[in-house]
Each structure stands twice: as structure tokens, then as C-alpha cells.
Amino acid sequence: MLVPFANENVSEISCHARGINYSFPSVRTILDMGGQDCKAISVDGEGRVTNFVMNDKCAGGTGRFLEMIADVLGLPLAEIGDTALQSRTAIPFNTICAVFARSEAVAYLRKGVSRADILAGLNEAISVRCLNLLKRVSIQSDFSISDGIAKNKGMVAKITEKVGLKPLLAEDPQLAGCLGAALFAKDRVEGKGKREEMKIAYGYSDGTGEYYITFDTGKCDGCGKCVEACPAGNIEVGRNDHGQPKAMVKDSVRKKIHLTCPGYKACSAANQVNCHSACPNDAISHSW
Ligand code: SF4
Ligand code: SF4
Structure with missing residues (x-):
């Protein structure tokens, strides 16, 4: 409300x-x-x-x-x-x-x-x-x-x-x-x-596996490089509870993330740059 x-x-x-x-x-x-x-x-x-x-x-x-x-x-x-x-x-x-x-x-x-x-x-x-x-x-x-x-x-x-x-x-x-x-x-x-620092995992597990993308908000400074790097447009920079810019998975793809993201290894193999390699602070991890 x-x-x-x-x-x-x-x-x-x-x-x-x-x-x-x-x-x-x-x-x-x-x-x-x-x-x-x-x-x-x-x-x-x-x-x-x-x-x-x-x-x-x-x-x-x-x-x-x-x-x-x-x-x-x-x-x-x-x-x-x-x-x-x-x-x-x-x-x-x-x-x-x-x-x-x-x-x-x-x-x-x-x-x-x-x-x-x-x-x-x-x-x-x-x-x-x-x-x-x-x-x-x-x-x-x-x-x-x-x-x-x-x-x-x-x-x-x-x-x-x-x-x-x-x-x-x-x-x-x-x-x-x-x-x-x-x-x-x-x-x-x-x-x-x-100031709160935490790891936030977006995604889900279903019958086919576990699909979570995790952002370490203590490390993320909201630079936006992962947003530019993601070929699928899965990531955006929003504001946390304290108004600080932080990366997150877009709301529109959270319920279908394994369809829009092939996973870290497959993405690395297909693209020279991806969210992990673009992040200067090692703030992103994938479960698949
Ligand atoms: S692994 Fe690739 S497709 Fe998945 S979120 Fe990162 S850059 Fe985007
Ligand atoms: S590239 Fe890393 S530090 Fe920059 S917004 Fe993305 S997760 Fe945060």
C-alpha cells in the first residue's frame, strides 16, 4: 500500500x-x-x-x-x-x-x-x-x-x-x-x-535445476558495467533501501531467468564480455 x-x-x-x-x-x-x-x-x-x-x-x-x-x-x-x-x-x-x-x-x-x-x-x-x-x-x-x-x-x-x-x-x-x-x-x-550489505539472489529452482544470479551488494557500487555487458538485457541498476545504486536482475525476467540467461559458462563461451568479466568488483555469481 x-x-x-x-x-x-x-x-x-x-x-x-x-x-x-x-x-x-x-x-x-x-x-x-x-x-x-x-x-x-x-x-x-x-x-x-x-x-x-x-x-x-x-x-x-x-x-x-x-x-x-x-x-x-x-x-x-x-x-x-x-x-x-x-x-x-x-x-x-x-x-x-x-x-x-x-x-x-x-x-x-x-x-x-x-x-x-x-x-x-x-x-x-x-x-x-x-x-x-x-x-x-x-x-x-x-x-x-x-x-x-x-x-x-x-x-x-x-x-x-x-x-x-x-x-x-x-x-x-x-x-x-x-x-x-x-x-x-x-x-x-x-x-x-x-548501511546494509548482503548478497541478494534472484531466481528460482525448478524440476530442471537451480537458476540464481547473486549480487553482493557490499561489493557492488552501481557502476552499471554489467548492464552494458549483458547481451540479453537481464540486469539493471536500481536503488537500495538507502538510495544507493545497486545492480539487480530486472523484475520482468526474474521468473524466467534460465530462459533469458544461458548461465555463466555458456555465456562466457559465446561472448567475449559478460556480466562477470565486466564487473570490476567481482560482485556477481551464477548458480549455473
Ligand atoms: S551470464 Fe550473460 S546473459 Fe547471463 S546475466 Fe550475465 S551477461 Fe547476461
Ligand atoms: S558491474 Fe559489478 S559493481 Fe558495477 S553495477 Fe554491475 S555488479 Fe555492481
Whole structure:
């Protein structure tokens, strides 16, 4: 939501990290499970983001996805967590793509499979995807889950099982980002400000592999040489939370990056100059 009197932008990721740090200073790894996407965040003891990966390729596993599944199963959203815990045999799902998972859920319902077993199967598939995301930032204790899905007991139980760490859960995890934003605002009123340096990975993993381009924002000075070098036009220079110029993957290609970028090795073989060789600060890395 746009606030007409806003005079600064702070990213949602930084706000979640700060909010969770306020409640649990010992947390070093956060899984932010929101309505639209899912993020794995590494955080230091002062609530600063040190590494972050987002999987925003599709709606599968997000709050919006669970709303849709609750609707298909004819259950109130608030009840799907407890219902999943009653499962005896989780049904394996081939996908958590929002469209296909919906069709699978409808087909299972028609076959008479219980709602609990359907939900437990979806939680299993989603938690495996969350675990893979968390591994990309390296999982360190303590661990926490923020945002609305942290209130879903069935999902939290499955993620706890997969990650092998019991998450520290705030009383109102859906408000962690708001709390963080308020703490940043308080800092500004008190004349404090912290420069944040972190690695930001853009991309996703899917059935064919892992496709992440990572920018080390501590090293990037926003010179734009990678933008000029990229033959596919994948990169742009934008502004971070503190108004500093930083390179990033264009929003328009983040969900299809492995189609627009052949990967570092293939790009190097085909082009004399690419984003890596052009960068004077060694700020870019590829996972493929
Ligand atoms: S590897 Fe090549 S195509 Fe991919 S982002 Fe870098 S310059 Fe662009
Ligand atoms: S070339 Fe390197 S330092 Fe320059 S904007 Fe790109 S990532 Fe940042």
C-alpha cells in the first residue's frame, strides 16, 4: 500500500529480519512465508540481512495458494493447519504449481481421499521446497518462520520435521514486517541509520535445476558495467533501501531467468564480455 507521506523505502526483507530480531535476537535463519512469495533470509545478531534468496517463480506454496486450496476443500483458511495434523497417510503431490495442484486436489477429493490427507501431502511438497530454499542461505540456528503461514500448525510441523530445527515463533508472526518497519522509522527519528550489505539472489529452482544470479551488494557500487555487458538485457541498476545504486536482475525476467540467461559458462563461451568479466568488483555469481 502506498503511503502518501512516505519519505524512504525499506525492503520487506529487511523489515522482516528486523522484526524477528526484535522478538528473537538469537535467530540467524528466517523463512518468510507470505501471501505472494517465500523467502529464506540469513540475519546477524543486530537484525541485518546478510543473505537472502527468494523463490517467486509461481504462487505454489504461498498464502494465496493455500487460500485457493482451502476454497477447493471447502474449509475456512484458519482450519487447514489443524486439519492437516489429523492426516494418517499424506497423499503425494506431483507438483505445487498452483494450477496443477488445484486439479490434483479436486481429483483426490472426488476419489474420496480425506481433506486431512490432501493437506498433509501439500504441506509435505511445500516444506521440501522451503528446505531447498533455506539450504541456499545455509541453515543456522536459531530458526524462525515469519508472516501469515507461520500460523498454520500443520505447515509449521512439516517444516520443523524437514529442517530439523524447532522454529521460534512470534505471537503474531504476520506482523513481523510491520514491527521491523516501525523499528526502522524509530531509528530515523532518532537519527540512526545502518548501511546494509548482503548478497541478494534472484531466481528460482525448478524440476530442471537451480537458476540464481547473486549480487553482493557490499561489493557492488552501481557502476552499471554489467548492464552494458549483458547481451540479453537481464540486469539493471536500481536503488537500495538507502538510495544507493545497486545492480539487480530486472523484475520482468526474474521468473524466467534460465530462459533469458544461458548461465555463466555458456555465456562466457559465446561472448567475449559478460556480466562477470565486466564487473570490476567481482560482485556477481551464477548458480549455473
Ligand atoms: S551470464 Fe550473460 S546473459 Fe547471463 S546475466 Fe550475465 S551477461 Fe547476461
Ligand atoms: S558491474 Fe559489478 S559493481 Fe558495477 S553495477 Fe554491475 S555488479 Fe555492481
